[in-house]
Amino acid sequence: MRTGPSQDEIRRQNLGALLRYVHVHGATSRAELTSRLGLNRSTIGALTADLAGAGLVSEGAPKETGRAGRPSLVVRPESARVYAYAYSIETDRLRAARVGLGGELLDRRELDRPPGLLVDEVVPLLAAAVKEMQQSVPAGSIRVGTGAAVCGMARRDDGLVRLSPHTGWSDESLTTRLRDELGGGLPVVTGTIADLSALAEHVRGVAAGYHNVIYLYGDAGIGAGIIAGGRRITGHGGHGGEVGHMVVNPGGRVCSCGSRGCWETEVGELALLRAAGRAGLSGQAAVLAVVDPAARGDANAQSAVRQVGDWLGFGVANLVNIFNPELVIFGGTMRDLYLAAAAQVRSRLNSNALAACREHVRLRTPKLGDDGALIGAAELAFERLLTDPLDVG
Amino acid sequence: MRTGPSQDEIRRQNLGALLRYVHVHGATSRAELTSRLGLNRSTIGALTADLAGAGLVSEGAPKETGRAGRPSLVVRPESARVYAYAYSIETDRLRAARVGLGGELLDRRELDRPPGLLVDEVVPLLAAAVKEMQQSVPAGSIRVGTGAAVCGMARRDDGLVRLSPHTGWSDESLTTRLRDELGGGLPVVTGTIADLSALAEHVRGVAAGYHNVIYLYGDAGIGAGIIAGGRRITGHGGHGGEVGHMVVNPGGRVCSCGSRGCWETEVGELALLRAAGRAGLSGQAAVLAVVDPAARGDANAQSAVRQVGDWLGFGVANLVNIFNPELVIFGGTMRDLYLAAAAQVRSRLNSNALAACREHVRLRTPKLGDDGALIGAAELAFERLLTDPLDVG
Numbered sequence: 001m002r003t004g005p006s007q008d009e010i011r012r013q014n015l016g017a018l019l020r021y022v023h024v025h026g027a028t029s030r031a032e033l034t035s036r037l038g039l040n041r042s043t044i045g046a047l048t049a050d051l052a053g054a055g056l057v058s059e060g061a062p063k064e065t066g067r068a069g070r071p072s073l074v075v076r077p078e079s080a081r082v083y084a085y086a087y088s089i090e091t092d093r094l095r096a097a098r099v100g101l102g103g104e105l106l107d108r109r110e111l112d113r114p115p116g117l118l119v120d121e122v123v124p125l126l127a128a129a130v131k132e133m134q135q136s137v138p139a140g141s142i143r144v145g146t147g148a149a150v151c152g153m154a155r156r157d158d159g160l161v162r163l164s165p166h167t168g169w170s171d172e173s174l175t176t177r178l179r180d181e182l183g184g185g186l187p188v189v190t191g192t193i194a195d196l197s198a199l200a201e202h203v204r205g206v207a208a209g210y211h212n213v214i215y216l217y218g219d220a221g222i223g224a225g226i227i228a229g230g231r232r233i234t235g236h237g238g239h240g241g242e243v244g245h246m247v248v249n250p251g252g253r254v255c256s257c258g259s260r261g262c263w264e265t266e267v268g269e270l271a272l273l274r275a276a277g278r279a280g281l282s283g284q285a286a287v288l289a290v291v292d293p294a295a296r297g298d299a300n301a302q303s304a305v306r307q308v309g310d311w312l313g314f315g316v317a318n319l320v321n322i323f324n325p326e327l328v329i330f331g332g333t334m335r336d337l338y339l340a341a342a343a344q345v346r347s348r349l350n351s352n353a354l355a356a357c358r359e360h361v362r363l364r365t366p367k368l369g370d371d372g373a374l375i376g377a378a379e380l381a382f383e384r385l386l387t388d389p390l391d392v393g
Numbered sequence: 394m395r396t397g398p399s400q401d402e403i404r405r406q407n408l409g410a411l412l413r414y415v416h417v418h419g420a421t422s423r424a425e426l427t428s429r430l431g432l433n434r435s436t437i438g439a440l441t442a443d444l445a446g447a448g449l450v451s452e453g454a455p456k457e458t459g460r461a462g463r464p465s466l467v468v469r470p471e472s473a474r475v476y477a478y479a480y481s482i483e484t485d486r487l488r489a490a491r492v493g494l495g496g497e498l499l500d501r502r503e504l505d506r507p508p509g510l511l512v513d514e515v516v517p518l519l520a521a522a523v524k525e526m527q528q529s530v531p532a533g534s535i536r537v538g539t540g541a542a543v544c545g546m547a548r549r550d551d552g553l554v555r556l557s558p559h560t561g562w563s564d565e566s567l568t569t570r571l572r573d574e575l576g577g578g579l580p581v582v583t584g585t586i587a588d589l590s591a592l593a594e595h596v597r598g599v600a601a602g603y604h605n606v607i608y609l610y611g612d613a614g615i616g617a618g619i620i621a622g623g624r625r626i627t628g629h630g631g632h633g634g635e636v637g638h639m640v641v642n643p644g645g646r647v648c649s650c651g652s653r654g655c656w657e658t659e660v661g662e663l664a665l666l667r668a669a670g671r672a673g674l675s676g677q678a679a680v681l682a683v684v685d686p687a688a689r690g691d692a693n694a695q696s697a698v699r700q701v702g703d704w705l706g707f708g709v710a711n712l713v714n715i716f717n718p719e720l721v722i723f724g725g726t727m728r729d730l731y732l733a734a735a736a737q738v739r740s741r742l743n744s745n746a747l748a749a750c751r752e753h754v755r756l757r758t759p760k761l762g763d764d765g766a767l768i769g770a771a772e773l774a775f776e777r778l779l780t781d782p783l784d785v786g
Contacts, residue, residue: 005398212629224715228628233621235717236605239749240621242714247707247745250642259710259745314640317652321635322617322715324628352640352652356632 011047012388014039018047019056020386022077023102024203029062031072048075054390055142056082056101077102081141084381085133085182087126087148088193088373089113089174091219092283094122096129098137099378101144101385103204105371107133119177127181144385146188147377148178149196151219189380191234193217194241196376197331197366198225199232203379205367212325215366216243216316218334220282221256222264228323244268248314266311269333275304287333291340309341313348320353320361331366339365404440405781407432411440412449413779415470416495417596422455424465441468447783448535449475449494470495474534477774478526478575480519480541481586481766482506482567484612485676487515489522491530492771494537494778496597498764500526512570520574537778539581540770541571542589544612582773584627586610587634589769590724590759591618592625596772598760605718608759609636609709611727613675614649615657621716637661641707659704662726669697680726684733702734706741713746713754724759732758 005013017037022028028036033044051057055078062074079100088095090113097108109129113122137143178188191199198215201207207215207227215225222244226233234240244264245257252261265271269287273279276290277300294301316328330338338345342363349358366372384391398406410430415421421429426437444450448471455467472493481488483506490501502522506515530536572581584592591608594600600608600620608618615637619626627633637657638650645654658664662680666672669683670693687694709721723731731738735756742751759765777784 005403010398212633228621228626228633229624231622231624233626233716235621235750236719236753237717237749239747240605240715240717242717242747242750245714245745245747245750246639246711248640248643250707251644257747314643318639318711319715321638322633322712323626324630324633324635326629352638354632354635354638354650356630357628357635360629 012390014043014047015050015389016387018044018075019051019077019389022057022075023382023386026102027062027074027076029072029074033075051075051389055140056385056389078142079104080106081138082144082385083137083141084144084378085130085146086374086377086381087146087178088370088377089122089126089148089150090193090373091151094125094129095374096126096133097374097378098133099375099381101382103200103375103378105374107136108374109133119174123174123177123181126178130182143186145186145381146178146182147196147379147381148174148188148190149193149373149377150174150190151193151221187381187384189377189383191238191376191380192223192225192241193219193332193373194223194225195232195234196225196380197368197372198227198329198376199379200368200372200376201329201366202227204375205372206329206364207327210326212323213327213329214319214323214325215329215331216334218268218330218332218337220270221268222315222334224319226323228325243315243319246315246318248311248318263311263315267308267315267334267337271311272304272308272337275307276301277304284333284336287336291336294340305337305340306344308337309344310348312337312341313345314352316345316363317349317352317358320349321357324357326360327362327364329364329366331372332370335365338363405783407436407440408443408782409780411437411468412444412470412782415450415468416775416779419495420455420467420469422465422467426468444468444782448533449778449782471535472497473499474531475537475778476530476534477537477771478523478539479767479770479774480539480571481763481770482515482519482541482543483586483766484544487518487522488767489519489526490767490771491526492768492774494775496593496768496771498767500529501767502526512567516567516570516574519571523575536579538579538774539571539575540589540772540774541567541581541583542586542766542770543567543583544586544614580774580777582770582776584631584770584773585616585618585634586612586725586766587616588618588625588627589773590761590765591620591722591769592772593761593765593769594722594759595620597768598765599722599757600720603719605716606720606722607712607716607718608722608724609727611661611723611725611730613663614661615708615727617712619716621718636708636712639708639711641704641711656704656708660701660708660727660730664704665697665701665730668700669694677726677729680729684729687733698730698733699737701730702737703741705730705734706738707745709738709756710742710745710751713742714750717750719753720755720757722757722759724765725763728758731756 034041057075059073062071079102082101083098086097086099094111094113098106100106175188194217207213211230213227224241224243245262247261248263249261253265254260255262255265273281290301294305427434450468452466455464472495475494476491479490479492487504487506491499493499568581587610600606604623606620617634617636638655640654641656642654646658647653648655648658666674683694687698
């Protein structure tokens with residue numbers, strides 16, 4: 001009965017498991033790695049030596065522990081030398097970051113994004129930001145790939161942006177353009193901002209340790225990143241999570257997608273601004289210009305927040321009935337709305353969601369804030385390295 | 394670098410993989426097993442001998458192939474000797490079956506279920522059906538467990554039925570009662586009818602080979618079985634898929650759950666019967682008494698079918714936007730409604746779902762029909778055996 005994974009396959013799996021552990025948990029003693037990975041001490045030593053030889057981790061003495069005796073050596077990810085580029089392409093800004101192994105933001109750039117900017121115009125701006133950041137990369141660094149978070153629908157296979165009504169993009173192959181402009185023969189992987197923010201919070205944020213999570217992200221529209229059974233759920237073509245286009249009010253307004261009464265027509269920032277008598281404005285600053293006065297007691301703003309918050313609860317209750325999650329996270333402008341209207345959201349959740357579906361659900365804001373999109377994009381880019389560490393670099 | 398799964402673990406994995414293959418695909422030649430499982434011929438021979446020794450498979454000559462040369466021996470699941478009991482506890486009937494390895498329905502019983510029957514009254518009826526079936530079980534047979542499909546919300550850990558408004562059950566521990574009554578020290582596993590029907594169609598029905606599937610099951614209410622990324626999605630406590638309580642019409646009717654405008658208030662059988670002027674009736678016969686006249690041109694029935702079918706499309710479009718599935722299956726009374734109103738469902742799907750989310754979706758009826766619930770319950774019961782074949786029996 002000799003058949004099974006080969007020694008080489010087992011070694012690659014173990015290398016990946018060790019590198020993933022320090023990527024997620026940071027500097028870790030050999031002793032802890034031995035117990036957490038269920039491998040013996042000599043194996044941990046050999047794996048660490050291989051990874052250190054490839055420049056992916058380093059070993060050293062731990063920081064002061066205050067304990068007597070010879071301390072176990074600590075294995076650290078080479079965060080300053082091993083990195084991915086991450087982009088977040090949003091309705092009103094463009095962000096680029098260099099993210100080190102371990103999830104550290106090493107460098108970053110942010111640009112305003114004038115309305116109507118096309119893919120052809122966005123990509124050179126990101127390329128310029130990368131060129132600038134590249135100048136301060138230490139010699140001998142290892143770049144492992146690029147991830148991009150996109151406000152719109154990014155097809156899993158090729159990053160084709162299928163529909164992004166709030167940017168005016170339709171069927172634009174972002175991944176191809178990014179790869180062409182940013183070159184290096186390295187893969188470029190894409191996802192929606194909601195999806196990648198969910199991934200980031202699951203790996204190293206408020207959702208760490210949870211298996212069923214919904215991350216609602218709001219900008220002009222609303223999307224969800226979904227973790228179910230501990231894994232990202234993105235659907236057949238990577239287009240799942242379009243909860244903003246769940247119809248909740250069939251008699252409501254026409255949506256940018258052509259349908260009527262979509263959830264985002266009731267809870268998107270335009271809905272809030274319309275309810276507050278500020279139609280025509282948009283963006284997070286405009287949202288805060290309603291939410292802040294509401295907090296200070298402005299009756300008109302409070303009424304708008306309550307109305308839109310009630311609709312927020314409607315959709316959350318629907319998702320709780322469908323997914324029975326442990327956690328719902330409110331990110332982007334949904335964070336501001338949720339904080340202002342938590343009572344309405346909770347009340348609607350209690351009246352509309354079944355007790356069994358909602359009884360363990362926690363409502364939270366992101367631990368990583370807006371950085372989640374960048375960190376999640378980098379997580380996606382690191383995935384290849386973490387699966388087979390010695391095959392990359 | 395010796396660490397990895399032990400020889401014994403690899404052997405168990407391989408035994409499970411071989412048994413699962415013939416369980417799903419039926420009689421399979423050694424040659425095909427060798428190529429499909431990526432194991433060498435001598436390993437397949439040894440594994441088969443072990444499984445045959447445990448009474449789980451048998452080997453023999455294939456049926457006439459018409460090809461010259463010595464044919465490869467065929468490995469068959471011992472369907473007549475290795476079995477699970479499966480129950481389907483529905484709003485208006487109780488079903489029990491003995492299901493052989495390989496998914497064969499060896500024996501079955503069906504009983505009407507008077508309205509208002511409690512768990513305490515249901516379990517003895519099922520126990521009596523099992524006792525009767527047990528009399529014709531061949532000597533030397535191996536019983537591996539019991540699975541139950543329930544109309545209501547069954548908690549994964551203990552099968553507690555949390556809410557089943559259409560049966561009047563609330564917080565009833567079905568699993569405990571089944572285990573106590575039907576004994577044998579074997580595990581009893583539960584799921585909703587929708588969830589287990591989805592599982593059955595995914596293993597051996599219309600959803601085989603698909604990774605993202607929604608199975609809508611209708612009786613008095615509506616639930617969904619969800620397969621995403623190739624795996625069952627059941628949520629934190631096993632209560633996901635309660636799509637019938639997704640609010641689609643906030644101005645609509647009060648639902649049995651206490652909320653208002655839930656999808657099932659618009660598309661459940663009561664909604665159809667009300668729309669057809671037959672309020673007060675219920676059950677599949679009553680649904681057919683609307684659907685059949687509609688097919689024959691009855692204007693009143695057609696109007697009811699069109700109205701309810703339009704609402705069916707509403708909810709399906711929402712789910713397609715959320716899950717980006719390849720397949721939506723309509724089971725139970727949703728099958729009858731879908732077949733009568735496919736045009737309305739498709740039209741609403743086209744207008745309400747985003748193109749990228751719906752472009753690859755197929756709408757289908759179950760291949761296994763109502764037997765899906767029983768076969769799925771048995772799949773759940775077989776899972777332990779298929780994970781570690783020699784540890785069971």
